[in-house]
Amino acid sequence: MPPAKYKVTYIEDSGKAHTVEVAEGWSLMEGAVKHLIPGIDADCGGACACATCQVYVAPEWQAKLPPKSDMEETMLDFAPDVKPASRLSCQLRMGAELDGIVLHLPKTQHA
Amino acid sequence: MAESIVIIGAGQAGIQAVESLRKEGFTGAITMVGDEAYPPYQRPPLSKAYLLGSFERPRLFLKADAYYAEAGCELILNTSAKAIHRAERGVELSNGRTLAYDKLLLTTGARVRKLKCPGAELAGVHYLKTIADVDGLQAVFQSGKRIAIVGGGYIGLEVAAVGAKRGLDVTVFEAMDRLMARAVSPALSDFYAREHQKAGVKLKLNTGVEAFEGNGKVERVIAGGQAYEADIVLVGIGVIPCQELAEAAGLICTDGIMVDQNARTGDPHIWSAGDCTRHTGREGHEIRLECVQNAIDQAKHAALSMMDKHKTYSEVPWFWSDQYDLKLQIAGLARPSDRLVLRGDPAARKFAAFHLRDGAVAAVEAVNAAPEYMIGKKLVADGKKIAAETLADLSIPMKQMA
Numbered sequence: 323m324p325p326a327k328y329k330v331t332y333i334e335d336s337g338k339a340h341t342v343e344v345a346e347g348w349s350l351m352e353g354a355v356k357h358l359i360p361g362i363d364a365d366c367g368g369a370c371a372c373a374t375c376q377v378y379v380a381p382e383w384q385a386k387l388p389p390k391s392d393m394e395e396t397m398l399d400f401a402p403d404v405k406p407a408s409r410l411s412c413q414l415r416m417g418a419e420l421d422g423i424v425l426h427l428p429k430t431q432h433a
Numbered sequence: 434m435a436e437s438i439v440i441i442g443a444g445q446a447g448i449q450a451v452e453s454l455r456k457e458g459f460t461g462a463i464t465m466v467g468d469e470a471y472p473p474y475q476r477p478p479l480s481k482a483y484l485l486g487s488f489e490r491p492r493l494f495l496k497a498d499a500y501y502a503e504a505g506c507e508l509i510l511n512t513s514a515k516a517i518h519r520a521e522r523g524v525e526l527s528n529g530r531t532l533a534y535d536k537l538l539l540t541t542g543a544r545v546r547k548l549k550c551p552g553a554e555l556a557g558v559h560y561l562k563t564i565a566d567v568d569g570l571q572a573v574f575q576s577g578k579r580i581a582i583v584g585g586g587y588i589g590l591e592v593a594a595v596g597a598k599r600g601l602d603v604t605v606f607e608a609m610d611r612l613m614a615r616a617v618s619p620a621l622s623d624f625y626a627r628e629h630q631k632a633g634v635k636l637k638l639n640t641g642v643e644a645f646e647g648n649g650k651v652e653r654v655i656a657g658g659q660a661y662e663a664d665i666v667l668v669g670i671g672v673i674p675c676q677e678l679a680e681a682a683g684l685i686c687t688d689g690i691m692v693d694q695n696a697r698t699g700d701p702h703i704w705s706a707g708d709c710t711r712h713t714g715r716e717g718h719e720i721r722l723e724c725v726q727n728a729i730d731q732a733k734h735a736a737l738s739m740m741d742k743h744k745t746y747s748e749v750p751w752f753w754s755d756q757y758d759l760k761l762q763i764a765g766l767a768r769p770s771d772r773l774v775l776r777g778d779p780a781a782r783k784f785a786a787f788h789l790r791d792g793a794v795a796a797v798e799a800v801n802a803a804p805e806y807m808i809g810k811k812l813v814a815d816g817k818k819i820a821a822e823t824l825a826d827l828s829i830p831m832k833q834m835a
């Protein structure tokens with residue numbers, strides 16, 4: 323059985339929105355890469371080693387996410403334009419509870 | 434007319450170059466040729482989550498299939514480049530086609546070093562580099578099987594960890610007196626040796642493999658004069674840069690295609706990046722790096738340079754390895770003469786080893802210690818001097834040292 327898919331909306335810095343389906347278990351970074359959404363570089367391919375997959379999570383979704391690991395927290399210190407809503411999308415896994423999640427993308431992933 | 438760029442080798446560095454060229458506004462044609470059956474994919478998961486079975490194949494690919502058309506990159510797979518004709522600026526392919534180029538990028542990577550001992554050709558002797566290799570190994574990688582791993586480097590140890598987790602009977606043979614000797618300091622080697630032993634992995638250090646024996650397929654490993662029964666053998670003893678094409682074309686190669694800090698070879702129309710290259714590193718001596726960081730950063734510099742925007746390659750090398758629930762992250766290049774400063778207690782399975790050179794942090798090895806790794810990497814990049822006592826003091830947060 324193919325994995326379930328859920329909706330994610332990625333909104334570029336320009337305001338352009340992309341609503342796509344991401345398979346359960348995939349990271350939200352992989353979802354963006356799979357659908358050619360510009361604005362997520364993901365240099366390290368999801369190893370939580372590059373901090374170039376930053377997203378800003380829309381307020382109503384923040385509480386639904388698991389807390390940041392030590393690793394993600396520190397990695398974010400090195401990303402440009404970090405806000406309280408910032409997360410590394412490679413550390414967020416798709417699941418039913420995130421169906422419909424809205425993510426805003428930063429202007430650039432490189433400081 | 435717009436220029437055309439040809440890229441030989443469809444891997445981590447090759448795809449990064451495509452991405453960077455387009456990002457920098459290159460509008461000419463891009464053609465990428467790869468001899469594997471797959472579009473560019475990440476290799477790190479092959480010996481980690483993918484082998485474990487917790488990471489499906491589609492996730493390995495660095496780009497979606499639709500990316501190539503969108504980026505205007507012609508991808509020619511299952512095809513190898515056979516010769517470079519520098520005077521005519523053409524690349525001859527195994528399918529008979531010749532590609533003309535204005536600029537050529539060689540991202541051919543590295544191939545596994547093969548063991549040459551008696552019995553090395555027996556069925557059941559595996560290597561790990563490609564998706565095809567893992568598929569071959571996966572088919573026999575079953576609980577209860579005895580696997581002999583030759584080489585206690587990253588790849589061998591990652592496979593050992595996955596094997597132990599999946600219920601295989603694992604023995605690692607290492608010719609040196611410690612694990613990962615080429616890559617980490619003795620403190621780390623000892624720590625990892627204990628962790629593997631705790632997981633039931635048998636370690637045979639100072640034990641070179643002399644032969645494999647078996648009837649049609651491998652059944653025994655002969656090492657240190659003793660015979661060990663084995664159902665599967667995995668060899669992980671390093672890689673050799675794929676430089677033959679460049680060498681045959683008269684480009685300078687000495688254990689890697691020689692490039693400068695803009696990823697240029699001696700031919701003004703040819704660049705090279707990734708595992709296949711040797712370059713002068715940020716510390717001023719020649720190095721060959723085999724890691725994702727180098728593939729990405731060097732390819733970015735190659736792309737810039739191909740567009741006449743030169744920026745010196747001086748990024749700090751970084752690397753990671755996953756074994757059990759331990760995340761090892763390394764930044765910088767350590768030397769045996771460095772002063773070692775330990776922060777945290779290895780027994781807590783969360784610690785870091787800083788390497789001080791002339792009072793500055795030259796490298797950091799961190800185990801389950803993200804702040805130490807991240808800040809450490811910044812300290813290496815900045816060449817900042819910092820007291821050993823400060824680094825070792827857990828009551829001082831890493832953040833304060835940046």
Ligand SMILES: Cc1cc2nc3c(=O)[nH]c(=O)nc-3n(C[C@H](O)[C@H](O)[C@H](O)COP(=O)(O)OP(=O)(O)OC[C@H]3O[C@@H](n4cnc5c(N)ncnc54)[C@H](O)[C@@H]3O)c2cc1C
Nearest residue numbers: 442444445446468476477513514542707708723724725728
């Ligand atoms: C199992 C495994 C685990 C790893 N784990 C890590 C890790 O945890 N962290 C890390 O940083 N690095 C890791 N690495 C190393 C990392 O994958 C490499 O450094 C990286 O892939 C190098 O990229 P590259 O583009 O130079 O070479 P590759 O990605 O190997 O790509 C080169 C491609 O060129 C092709 N090619 C060669 N010659 C020709 C020709 N004549 N014509 C056409 N095509 C050709 C090759 O077949 C290959 O597909 C790992 C490697 C392996 C094998």
Ligand code: FES
Nearest residue numbers: 368370373375412
């Ligand atoms: S992809 Fe590198 S940190 Fe997320």
